[in-house]
Amino acid sequence: MIRLHQLITALISAALLLPACGGQTSTEESAVATPESQVTEEGGTESEAMTETGEDVDETVAVVSDEGFPRTITDGAGRELTFDVPPERLVTYYNDSFGMLATLGVMPVAQSVNTEMLTDPIYFGEAGVNIATIGYNDAPDLEDVVAARPDLVLVYSVEEAQVLDGIAPAFVTLDPATLEELYASVRLYGEMLGLEDKAEAVVQRFQDRLNAYAKANEANAEQTILKLASYDGQFSVATTADPVCQMLDVVATCEWKPSAPDEGWGYDTSIEGVLELDPDIIIFNNWTDDSFEEILAEVEANPLWGELSAVQNGRVYSTPGYDNPIASSLPAAQKVLDTYIPKMFPDVFDGPLTDEEVQETLAQ
Numbered sequence: 329m330i331r332l333h334q335l336i337t338a339l340i341s342a343a344l345l346l347p348a349c350g351g352q353t354s355t356e357e358s359a360v361a362t363p364e365s366q367v368t369e370e371g372g373t374e375s376e377a378m379t380e381t382g383e384d385v386d387e388t389v390a391v392v393s394d395e396g397f398p399r400t401i402t403d404g405a406g407r408e409l410t411f412d413v414p415p416e417r418l419v420t421y422y423n424d425s426f427g428m429l430a431t432l433g434v435m436p437v438a439q440s441v442n443t444e445m446l447t448d449p450i451y452f453g454e455a456g457v458n459i460a461t462i463g464y465n466d467a468p469d470l471e472d473v474v475a476a477r478p479d480l481v482l483v484y485s486v487e488e489a490q491v492l493d494g495i496a497p498a499f500v501t502l503d504p505a506t507l508e509e510l511y512a513s514v515r516l517y518g519e520m521l522g523l524e525d526k527a528e529a530v531v532q533r534f535q536d537r538l539n540a541y542a543k544a545n546e547a548n549a550e551q552t553i554l555k556l557a558s559y560d561g562q563f564s565v566a567t568t569a570d571p572v573c574q575m576l577d578v579v580a581t582c583e584w585k586p587s588a589p590d591e592g593w594g595y596d597t598s599i600e601g602v603l604e605l606d607p608d609i610i611i612f613n614n615w616t617d618d619s620f621e622e623i624l625a626e627v628e629a630n631p632l633w634g635e636l637s638a639v640q641n642g643r644v645y646s647t648p649g650y651d652n653p654i655a656s657s658l659p660a661a662q663k664v665l666d667t668y669i670p671k672m673f674p675d676v677f678d679g680p681l682t683d684e685e686v687q688e689t690l691a692q
Contacts, residue, residue, distance in 0.1 A: 392416075392522045401520045405486045405500035414522035415480035415497075419462065419473060425482035425501045427451065427657025428517050432526050438462045438476035450659040470495070504656075505593075507575055511535075514658060534658045537681060540689040541669050542579045545676050553582045553672065554607035554638070555594075558627055563602050566594040566613070572664055579669060580609075599632045609672050610638040612646045620646035645671055 392414050400410045419438045420426045426441045430451040438460040439446075446456035462472040470491075473481065478496040483489050489498035499520070504510040511531045518527025542549075555566035555573050565584055566573040570593035573582040584594075584605060612620065624646075627633050638644055645668060666680035681689070 394522060397522065399519070401499075401516065403500040404502040405489070407486070407489070407500060409497055409499060409520075411520065415520070417477055417479045418482065419476050419478040419480070419496070420482040421462075421488065422482070422484050422501065424484075424503075424656040427660050428501070428513065429482075431514055431530055431658045432517060432521060432523050434521060434523070435459065436482075437478065438472065450663050505569070505571060507571060507661075510571065510656075510658070510661065530658055533683075534662060536690060537662065537665060537686050538575065538578055540681055540686040541665055541677075543692070544681075544689050545579050545669070545673055548580055548673055548676065551580045551609065551673075552605075552607040553577075553580050553609045553611060554584065554602070554605060555582065555611045555613055556602065557613045558623055562596050562598065564594055564596050564613075565602070565605070569593045572661075575661060575664065576668075579665075580672070599627075599630050603632050603635060606637050608638060608641075608643065610636070610644045611668060612644060643672070 394413055397414065398410055398412045400408050402408050418429060418434065418436045420429060420436045421440045423441045423445060426436065426439055426445060429436055435452055435455070436459060440461065440463045445451055446459060447454055448456070452459070460472070460476055462476065463469045473492065473495055481492045481496050481498045482501055483492060483498050484501060486500060489500050492498040502509070502513040502516065504513050514531055515524070515527050518524045553573070553576050555570060555576070557564040557566075566582070567585075568574045568577050568583050573584075573593070576582040612623070624644075633639060670677040670679050
């Protein structure tokens with residue numbers, strides 16, 4: 329059996345035989361030549377992220393600036409990476425960093441994400457099918473990584489970074505748990521990629537959208553939203569420790585005081601505990617392989633479920649499959665707003681707010 333370090337050594341040797349030109353990106357342990365950026369079918373550095381309704385996230389193409397380089401960036405694991413020029417050929421391992429790149433209109437040359445994301449209009453739309461695949465999440469193919477000729481790989485853990493640092497510098501992504509941390513992550517990506525102005529613009533644009541939804545929905549601000557999941561007869565209640573609930577709490581009320589010790593982004597309770605909360609609206613979060621219909625049939629078997637106000641008023645909404653509303657990037661966060669706010673408050677919104685409606689609402 330070939331040991332991992334032997335495989336990496338072979339892959340590095342192969343990488344050094346590939347043509348490369350341009351600047352350098354380095355960590356204390358490694359440096360690799362940076363190939364010229366390509367905006368072709370294999371990916372590139374300039375692309376427009378899309379909203380759920382198919383509109384461009386920004387009408388201007390991302391303009392990379394070399395001003396202020398070289399610069400040193402601290403990643404999510406506290407590791408310092410020094411960039412002589414903005415990295416251009418990016419490989420992303422996870423959904424979060426894929427979404428971050430889409431936020432800034434930067435298409436990676438290779439990815440290892442949920443396949444549904446590749447053509448989702450909130451990211452790169454149909455152009456996403458042209459991004460090379462290097463495996464799926466925690467099982468990327470190292471030979472494919474080398475073939476992508478990256479000058480930066482976006483990973484989730486130090487362990488992954490240590491494996492890949494021999495191929496190209498690896499940046500451990502941040503793990504934002506609040507909207508402010510999400511904004512900070514966008515700004516850090518902007519700093520790393522020479523897109524500070526773009527990062528600031530998309531942060532402001534999203535905050536404007538959130539504020540506009542809240543302002544238009546002031547009459548419903550006291551209505552309660554419960555983000556709920558069900559596991560083996562128990563229920564998991566999201567509190568405002570959950571980034572999505574925190575975001576929805578700006579538009580209505582998603583703040584729930586834990587009736588048990590918080591674990592992660594919420595707490596576990598029984599159907600009796602859910603009935604005690606009796607929310608106006610339920611967003612049923614499905615992280616399982618079962619369909620929403622299967623889960624709903626299971627919870628409906630308990631007669632107490634039918635006593636919930638949200639159930640009686642037909643205000644239960646599902647989030648199946650990879651569409652689980654996670655605020656891991658601004659496109660994903662905007663999808664939450666644009667998908668669920670109009671569903672929950674149809675008397676106020678006949679659909680997602682357009683950019684023009686956002687500005688009109690804020691100006692009122």
